Amino acid sequence: MYIIIAGAGKVGWNLARELIDEQHEVTLIEVDRNRYLTVEDELEHRIQHGDATELWVLERAGIVRADMVVAVTGDDEDNMLISQVAKEKYLVEHTIARANNPRNLEHFELLGVRPVVSATDLILRLIEHEVPHHGLVHLLDLRQEQLEIIEVEVAEDAPAAGSSIGELELPDGCLVVSVLRNGSGFVPKADTRIEAGDEVLAVLNPGDEPDVCRLFGAYRAGRDGAGTAG
């Protein structure tokens, strides 16, 4: 694949290294002259100096033949604009953007820029995961596909505790994809019995969350729907 990466900060540079290792053709674009020179020492012709929000800079980097554009500059406006232009003007098939400020995730969404990655938001979710003050954690929202993946800990008094997967009255389209018990995970079958304390990963339609929570005896998450990776 030919991949253009806008922004040669820590994220952009390391991403470029990994992708080059995987035999992809990569061009990095960096606006800061000093940073450009530092990275150029290592990546040589695979980095260009310029402002990736300037259309001619993108064109010089060969955006018309790019399979993917990754916008990981430190400016959310720039990342939104680069992704928007890549997708809508140059018809690049895949774009990935970084949201530096998770509050801007809704703007990315509104402008149709997706998928968006926010490190801050991911860390917030991990904190939620590590410090579960409620029983349910959103792992992934696939908004376009209308699916989400949740993790829920089965409560002592939950209707599901002691029942087999087949007996559970799960909503249509909801699937238990994995059960974590005593530190190891497995894919359950219809006759797998759910125990209190199990951590259950389930794929479901976003609207079915209350039903699923009720079955497993979890409270709804306070931060549900914040941000998206879909």
Add this chain to the structure above:
Amino acid sequence: MFVVIVGCGRVGSAIAKRMIRQGHEVSVLDENPEAHALLEHDMDQTWEDAGGRFTVGTALEVEALHGAGIEQADVVVCSTDGDNTNIIVAQLAKKRFQVPKVVVRVLDPYRAEWYSEQGLQTVCPTQVAIDMLTEAVMGDVDVVAGDIG
């Protein structure tokens, strides 16, 4: 008319003062509190006494846009010093806040042209300068600077 102006530099402040003199309601948003001084330069009263509003905040922050009254705006002018900020804020104003008229300053002629094709009302001072300078070079047309403010 209620006008919200995002970005209070030379251009934004001059438009703000002109609009308020013409009797319009004007609310200005800028991340720099000191930008307020530009609104009172050449005015014989304070900006607030003249009926103007001034909010300190970053253009992409929804709270700041709310604070500036974007929901009631008849017109939004995006005149920060960043083309990309202006382009993104303009799209938020149109798509999220359904502002009827949005005018965007874009210095880069290429971005201005493309986003104008996408339905944004862009004004490109660089293009205007290119046209005027070319005309001044080629012909004997007198180019006179307009009134500021």
